[in-house]
Amino acid sequence: MTEIETVTDEKWNAIIHNDVSYDGTFYYAVKTTGIFCRPSCKSRVPNKENVLVFATAEGALKRHFRPCKRCRPNGLRxxxxxWVAQITEYIDGHYHEPLTLSVLADMCHGSPYHLQRTFKKITGISPIEYIQKKRFAKAGDLLMHTDKTVMEIALTVGFPNTAHFATLFKKRTGSSPTEYRKTAGTRQGGSL
Incomplete structure (x- = not known):
């Protein structure tokens, strides 16, 4: 089993200050993202309690952490x-939160431009389109299977503005959320 090192104050300071002089002396992995980095990585500073430290990149790989797209520890990519599977998994679990390209890029240690281009190349749609698709699929399910109000559903799927949600929902489905709910009994598992 690969030894995990202690996150000392010295190592933590190297991480939060992106200290290039520590590159090659240790690597840090973030449990919540499944990614490992060099100390000099410019990605958002993780919560200390989510950080594991390894002496080598191989140690992090053996523990099933993936190399960061931004800092490419030891040239690994x-x-x-x-990477796109990791992003979609994150979106699937957080679609109800305010998600932007910048938030996603920060989470997965890449640039917004590269994320947009790569995601679209692999999936055929943009990350924002994927988020919308996920939100509307969940909204349709809630409309068909719950008695939550349209406002509650809008908030649940990540739309703080109910009118905006209703407008986008109608544009996407051809019916308002209320009309969609009324015809739910005649719908045979159609997807949004």
């Missing part, structure tokens, strides 16, 4: 398909 995460294949695009795996």
């Amino acid at each position: 995460l294949p695009d398909e795996e």
Whole structure:
């Protein structure tokens, strides 16, 4: 089993200050993202309690952490398909939160431009389109299977503005959320 090192104050300071002089002396992995980085990585500073420290990149790989797209520890790269799978998994679990390209890029240690281009190349749609698709699929399910109000559903799927949600929902489905709910009994599992 690979030894995990202690996150000392010295190492933590190297991480939060992106100290290049510590590159090659240790690597840090973030449990919540499944990614490992060099100390000099410019990605958002993780919560200390989510950080594991390894002496080598191989140690992090053995513990099933993936190399960061931004800092490429030891020249390792995460294949695009795996990276996009990681992003979609994150979106699937957080679609109800305010998600932007910048938030996603920060989470997955890449640039917004590269994320947009790679995601679209692999999936055929943009990350924002994927988020909308996920939100509307969940909204349709809630409309068909719950008695939540349209406002509650809008908030649940990540739309703080009910009128905006209703407008986009009608544009996407051809019916308002209320009309959609009324015809739910005649619908046979159609997807949004």
